[in-house]
Structure formats: structure tokens, C-alpha cells
Amino acid sequence: MSEDFNLSWLGEFQKKANADRELGIVGEWFSTTFSVSFGSTRVAFKIANGRVEEIMHDPRFDVRAIFGFSAPREVWQKFFAQTPPPLYHDLFAMIMRIKEFVIEGDSLVAMQNARALHRMMLLMREAGIGNV
Amino acid sequence: MSDIEAITGRYLNITVDGRAYRIFYEEAGSGIPLFCLHTAGADSRQFRHMLNDLDLTKKYRVVAFDLPWHGRSTPPNLWWKDRYLLTADHYMAITKRVWEAIGLQRPIVAGCSMGGAIVLRAAFDHQDEIRGIIGLETTAAGHGRYNDFLHHPAVHGGELCATYTYGLNAPASPESGKRENWWYYAQSGPGVYRGDIHFYCNDWDAWNDLSRIDTLKCKVALLSGEYDYSATPQMTEDVHKAIPGSYFKLMKGMGHFPMIENYPNFKPYLMDALAYIGD
Numbered sequence: 001m002s003e004d005f006n007l008s009w010l011g012e013f014q015k016k017a018n019a020d021r022e023l024g025i026v027g028e029w030f031s032t033t034f035s036v037s038f039g040s041t042r043v044a045f046k047i048a049n050g051r052v053e054e055i056m057h058d059p060r061f062d063v064r065a066i067f068g069f070s071a072p073r074e075v076w077q078k079f080f081a082q083t084p085p086p087l088y089h090d091l092f093a094m095i096m097r098i099k100e101f102v103i104e105g106d107s108l109v110a111m112q113n114a115r116a117l118h119r120m121m122l123l124m125r126e127a128g129i130g131n132v
Numbered sequence: 133m134s135d136i137e138a139i140t141g142r143y144l145n146i147t148v149d150g151r152a153y154r155i156f157y158e159e160a161g162s163g164i165p166l167f168c169l170h171t172a173g174a175d176s177r178q179f180r181h182m183l184n185d186l187d188l189t190k191k192y193r194v195v196a197f198d199l200p201w202h203g204r205s206t207p208p209n210l211w212w213k214d215r216y217l218l219t220a221d222h223y224m225a226i227t228k229r230v231w232e233a234i235g236l237q238r239p240i241v242a243g244c245s246m247g248g249a250i251v252l253r254a255a256f257d258h259q260d261e262i263r264g265i266i267g268l269e270t271t272a273a274g275h276g277r278y279n280d281f282l283h284h285p286a287v288h289g290g291e292l293c294a295t296y297t298y299g300l301n302a303p304a305s306p307e308s309g310k311r312e313n314w315w316y317y318a319q320s321g322p323g324v325y326r327g328d329i330h331f332y333c334n335d336w337d338a339w340n341d342l343s344r345i346d347t348l349k350c351k352v353a354l355l356s357g358e359y360d361y362s363a364t365p366q367m368t369e370d371v372h373k374a375i376p377g378s379y380f381k382l383m384k385g386m387g388h389f390p391m392i393e394n395y396p397n398f399k400p401y402l403m404d405a406l407a408y409i410g411d
Contacts, residue, residue: 083303084303086358086359086360086361086364086365087361087364089299089302089303089359090298090299090300090303090361091299092295092296092298092299092300093299093300093361096276096277096361096362097276097361097364107281108281108284108286108287111281111284111287111292112286112287112288114287114291114292114295114296115291115292115294115295118295118298118299
């Protein structure tokens with residue numbers, strides 16, 4: 001890890017996402033790889049039919065993430081707070097209002113899967129509350 | 133169990149700017165007209181809790197309508213030859229024509245989001261004809277929500293617009309309220325939310341007109357949800373500061389859709405705002 005982020009809870013996120021009834025319904029067409037950069041710590045998520053198939057820490061350059069989200073630690077800490085402050089409480093809130101929160105890559109693919117992706121990021125938030 | 137609600141719905145035919153429109157409206161109660169304007173890409177169903185609230189309807193005739201292209205109001209004939217882009221002029225003209233055609237005398241005009249924007253225009257252009265306005269999530273100019281994905285052949289517009297707006301709710305609002313609003317958004321016609329956002333983000337700028345509002349003639353109550361990141365509390369408070377005599381309250385733990393996302397928490401704020409406007 002290039003920064004001392006505690007990301008041990010990502011396993012819990014994977015379990016939550018893969019057991020989620022709603023994702024099982026709305027994620028049928030959500031198959032891609034996307035990345036999340038927590039500061040300089042980058043993680044890639046391989047998604048197959050709405051399920052988190054693989055979580056890759058510090059992925060090599062041959063892991064092709066189609067899109068991703070990147071933000072400094074301070075931003076993620078607010079997103080993962082027990083009670084997130086306004087503007088940091090939702091994926092789309094940060095996309096619209098937080099300059100340091102950046103969507104990378106092909107945003108069209110992200111928006112095509114907005115419903116499942118948004119659900120997945122909510123579950124990621126739930127798993128990571130207080131841990132970032 | 134069965135429970136028939138007191139709401140009645142009707143259709144109204146009007147002509148505005150030379151075009152005929154078939155408009156749906158619903159209402160309940162009697163007394164002071166309280167005329168309600170829905171948010172962008174949605175419809176009058178967002179006001180169902182107000183329409184069903186006896187505390188409200190025993191004193192107010194609550195009326196909500198669907199803008200053309202929205203809900204059960206059809207687009208005008210030859211709509212397929214138009215790109216739907218709402219403008220402030222047209223929005224105000226339709227709104228005024230509807231309250232006049234229904235026969236509402238000096239209504240309180242209440243609106244949320246883009247409805248919370250156009251009520252300001254009602255206050256500066258028609259202040260002698262209305263009792264006052266209630267602006268929910270009001271801005272004098274809004275920016276940053278318009279984007280091409282809202283109407284794009286490679287994106288399911290209903291799902292995107294509904295998900296895009298879901299985050300505008302407060303995290304602690306009941307999931308049922310947030311999801312009900314999601315459903316209304318998902319039912320919107322293709323490009324309609326984008327067309328409304330054109331008004332909200334590109335056409336609407338009321339800063340030079342706010343000084344024309346005389347709150348001795350027309351009361352102005354503004355309510356803002358803490359978690360609203362589209363019309364942030366600061367943006368609404370800035371409008372309040374520009375209108376001497378206006379009323380402003382921050383709604384703690386509330387988002388952008390108070391009347392549908394969390395009506396029990398919204399109701400006390402609404403009642404206080406109505407008390408401020410008076411009879």
C-alpha cells in the first residue's frame with residue numbers, strides 16, 4: 001500500500017454487495033472493471049453481472065479499469081463518516097460539488113450503470129463507515 | 133382494508149402562447165388556495181402527503197398540477213417536432229394560466245426546486261394577484277446540473293435521472309419516501325428532466341428582479357434542506373438576504389424533496405411558513 005489506508009473492510013463490502021438483493025436485480029448488465037483511488041492508494045473492482053468478482057489492490061497497469069473515482073483522504077473520510085456531512089453524503093453530490101472528487105475514464109459507462117453503481121457505492125459506504 | 137383518499141383529479145384544457153394543452157390537476161380541501169408546483173422531471177404526485185393531510189386541507193384548498201410533458205399532462209400537439217426546453221417565460225405563463233383557469237383567487241404559490249425558483253417570478257411579476265409564495269429549495273440562479281447524459285441514446289434516461297436525483301435526498305430520510313420519488317422520476321418522458329434543467333440551470337436568473345418583490349404585498353417564505361446539494365442552503369439563504377422581510381428556515385436533516393422524502397419532518401416547517409404568510 002502506498003498510503004496507510006485501512007482497507008481491510010473491502011472484504012466486508014464484497015460480501016455485502018454480493019449478498020445484496022437489489023444489486024442482484026438491477027446489476028444484471030453491470031459487468032466492467034472500475035477503480036477507486038483513496039488518495040494514492042488505488043483499488044480496482046472487477047464486476048460481473050452486478051457482483052464483485054475480484055478486488056485488486058494496487059493493480060498493475062494491465063488491469064484495464066474503464067472508469068474510476070479518485071479523491072484525497074479528507075474527502076473519503078467525510079463520505080465514510082457515520083453521519084456524512086452535506087455535499088459528501090452521496091456519489092452524485094461529490095461529483096457535482098466536490099472539486100477534489102474526480103471521475104476518471106469513460107463516464108458514459110458509469111452513467112449507463114448508474115443505478116447499480118450507485119447502489120454499490122452506497123454499500124461500500126456502509127462497509128467502510130468509520131474505517132477510512 | 134380499503135381507504136379511498138379525499139384527493140380528486142381532473143383535466144383542464146387551456147391555451148397558452150397559441151398552443152392547446154390538456155392539463156391534469158388534483159386537489160383536496162377547501163379554503164385558502166395553496167397552489168403547488170412539482171420539481172423538474174416529476175409530477176404532482178410529489179404532493180400526495182400534503183393533499184391527504186387534514187390539518188392542511190381543513191384550512192387550505194391544496195391544488196397541484198402536472199406541467200405539460202409531465203405526469204398525466206400530455207405534451208402539446210406536434211410535440212415530436214419540438215425539443216423540449218423549458219423557459220422561465222413559458223413556465224410562468226402556464227402556471228398562471230392554470231391557477232386562473234381553476235379559479236384560484238389570490239393563491240399561495242408553493243413550489244419545490246424549479247418550482248421553488250419560478251415562485252420568485254410569481255412574486256416579482258404577479259405580487260398583486262397572490263397572497264404569497266413558499267419556495268422550497270429555492271435559487272435565484274442554479275448551475276451545474278445540466279449534462280448530456282440526461283437524454284442520451286446510450287443511457288436509460290429514466291434510471292439515470294431517478295438515480296441522479298436520489299442523492300439529493302437526505303441520508304436519514306425514510307427509504308420509502310426516497311424510493312417513491314425515484315419511481316416518479318423514472319416514469320418521466322425522455323428528455324423531460326433535461327428540458328426542465330435547461331430552465332433551472334441555463335435560463336433562470338432572477339438576481340436583478342428580486343428587489344421588485346414587496347413583502348408587504350406578497351409574503352415570501354423560503355425553506356431549505358440541509359442536505360440539498362443542488363439548491364444548497366447557502367443559495368436559498370442568499371435569496372432570503374436579497375428580499376427584505378422574507379422568511380427563511382433551514383430544515384435540519386432534510387434534502388431537496390421535503391414534501392415527498394420526509395413529510396412528517398417537513399410538516400412543522402410548512403405549517404410555520406403558512407402561519408407566517410397568514411390569511
